[in-house]
Structures are given as C-alpha cells and as structure tokens.
Amino acid sequence: MTFTGAFHRIAPHVQVTTLEPHAVNVGLVVGSKRAALIDAGSNPSQGRELLDLARREAGVPVTHVVVTHAHHDHWFGVGGMTDIVAIAHEDLLADPEEEVADAAAAIGLEELPEPNETLSLVKGLELGGVRLEILHFGPAHTRTDLFVIVPDEDVIFVGDVIESAGDPCFSAVSNLDGWPKVIDAVLGSSTEATRFVPGHGDVVDRDFVFRQRAQIAMVRGTVEQLVGRGVACEEALGAAQWPFSEQTMATLLPLAYREVQAAGVRRRLPLV
Numbered sequence: 001m002t003f004t005g006a007f008h009r010i011a012p013h014v015q016v017t018t019l020e021p022h023a024v025n026v027g028l029v030v031g032s033k034r035a036a037l038i039d040a041g042s043n044p045s046q047g048r049e050l051l052d053l054a055r056r057e058a059g060v061p062v063t064h065v066v067v068t069h070a071h072h073d074h075w076f077g078v079g080g081m082t083d084i085v086a087i088a089h090e091d092l093l094a095d096p097e098e099e100v101a102d103a104a105a106a107i108g109l110e111e112l113p114e115p116n117e118t119l120s121l122v123k124g125l126e127l128g129g130v131r132l133e134i135l136h137f138g139p140a141h142t143r144t145d146l147f148v149i150v151p152d153e154d155v156i157f158v159g160d161v162i163e164s165a166g167d168p169c170f171s172a173v174s175n176l177d178g179w180p181k182v183i184d185a186v187l188g189s190s191t192e193a194t195r196f197v198p199g200h201g202d203v204v205d206r207d208f209v210f211r212q213r214a215q216i217a218m219v220r221g222t223v224e225q226l227v228g229r230g231v232a233c234e235e236a237l238g239a240a241q242w243p244f245s246e247q248t249m250a251t252l253l254p255l256a257y258r259e260v261q262a263a264g265v266r267r268r269l270p271l272v
C-alpha cells in the first residue's frame with residue numbers, strides 16, 4: 001500500500017488522505033450527485049489505487065480530479081485514472097521544469113498525463129449541494145497553482161503555495177514577487193474560520209497563512225535591500241536574519257537575487 005491511511009473527514013463533505021512518498025495531501029469532496037478529488041498522487045498506479053479508494057468512500061461517481069500544480073507528486077497519478085475529468089491550469093504541460101522531467105524518467109513515464117479540461121482564471125464545479133470554485137491567482141509556488149475553494153464548508157485547498165510540513169518549496173519556476181500577492185487573494189477568499197489544506201502537512205488556520213505570507217514577502221524585501229547595498233548573493237546568508245532554514249535559503253537566495261536583479265534591470269530600461 002502506498003497510503004499512510006484512509007480518508008478522514010475535516011468537514012461534512014470534505015475528506016483528506018495523505019499519500020507516500022512525499023506525504024501529499026489529497027482531498028475528496030463529495031456531493032449528492034458526484035464527487036471530486038483534489039490532486040492525484042505521484043504515479044499512475046498510485047492514482048489508480050487512490051481513485052478506487054475514493055470511489056468506495058464516496059458512494060457517488062467520482063467524476064473529476066483537480067490538479068493543484070505541475071509537480072509530479074500532485075499530478076502523475078492522473079495517468080492511472082480512468083473515466084474521470086482531470087482539471088488543471090492551461091499551462092500544466094507547458095515548459096516542464098527539471099523536477100517533472102526527472103520524475104517522469106525515474107518511473108519510466110513516457111508521456112506526461114494530460115488534463116481533459118483547463119482553465120486560465122476560474123471554473124466552478126457543482127457536485128450536488130456542494131460547489132467547488134477552482135481559481136488561479138497568478139504565479140507563486142509554480143506558474144500553474146490552482147486553489148480549490150469549498151465555500152459552504154469553509155475549506156480551501158492551497159496546493160504547495162502554503163506548506164506546513166516544513167519550509168515552503170522554492171524552485172526556478174517560483175515567483176517571489178507574485179507569491180505574497182497570490183496569498184493575499186486567497187486570504188481575501190477566506191473567513192476567520194477557514195481551514196486551509198496545504199499540499200504537505202497539517203491543515204492550518206488563517207493566522208498560519210498570514211505568517212507564512214509575511215515570511216515569503218520578508219525574503220523578497222530583504223534581498224531588495226541587500227542588492228541595493230551591494231551585498232553579493234554569496235554573502236547574503238550571514239548578512240540578515242532569515243525566516244527559513246539554511247538549506248532552504250541556499251536554494252532560495254540565488255532565486256531571489258536573480259528575480260530582484262531582473263526586476264531592477266527592467267526598471268532602469270526606460271532611463272537608458
């Protein structure tokens with residue numbers, strides 16, 4: 001078995017299970033007519049197993065799976081799912097990052113699983129007495145982050161834009177300038193009682209999301225100051241207090257420097 005446990009209920013119509021490897025949270029939202037999964041697991045056989053479990057659990061047809069973003073542990077399970085509509089951001093397959101290509105090669109996946117329906121901004125999904133709002137607020141953790149809001153249950157699936165199992169995960173496709181703005185948009189869709197289901201880790205509350213937003217914004221702001229003072233990227237780790245581990249910062253600082261310096265060049269262009 002690849003599961004760490006069965007689905008457990010976090011709201012009347014919302015259940016969550018956690019898949020290994022990578023401890024990925026997967027949601028199951030069940031209406032009176034149909035049900036939908038949020039994320040699909042790391043590989044096709046896990047996706048097949050997950051869908052079987054969801055179909056036994058739901059008691060109604062599981063007709064849709066929403067892919068929160070283009071990282072393999074949330075997406076590749078779609079390849080093992082049949083008779084289901086996979087919904088993803090329209091750029092899911094565009095310009096795959098190294099992580100995706102490496103993960104596909106590691107399991108011998110020759111073709112990346114394709115979504116059946118895509119969106120650029122927003123899409124609603126009626127399950128029978130329960131409605132999902134699926135939204136893209138711009139680039140953050142990746143270019144294809146989707147949020148799944150279950151308004152009647154006050155639950156929001158946030159993919160890896162929020163992470164409670166450890167530091168957020170930053171990569172070459174992350175957008176540090178956009179990330180806090182995206183979290184602001186998610187917070188604007190929430191209430192004081194909203195529960196946020198991250199891609200990895202425990203369900204969190206609004207305060208946690210505010211704190212993580214501040215930490216990400218602080219990194220970008222501090223790097224802007226360091227660049228302004230002429231502090232090199234190699235010196236940055238010891239030049240300020242950082243909210244994340246040394247290991248995370250070792251990946252994040254070069255990305256932040258590149259982004260801030262690129263933005264600086266753009267700002268200067270009209271002056272030359």
Ligand SMILES: [Zn+2]
Binds near residue numbers: 069071160
């Ligand atoms: Zn991710």
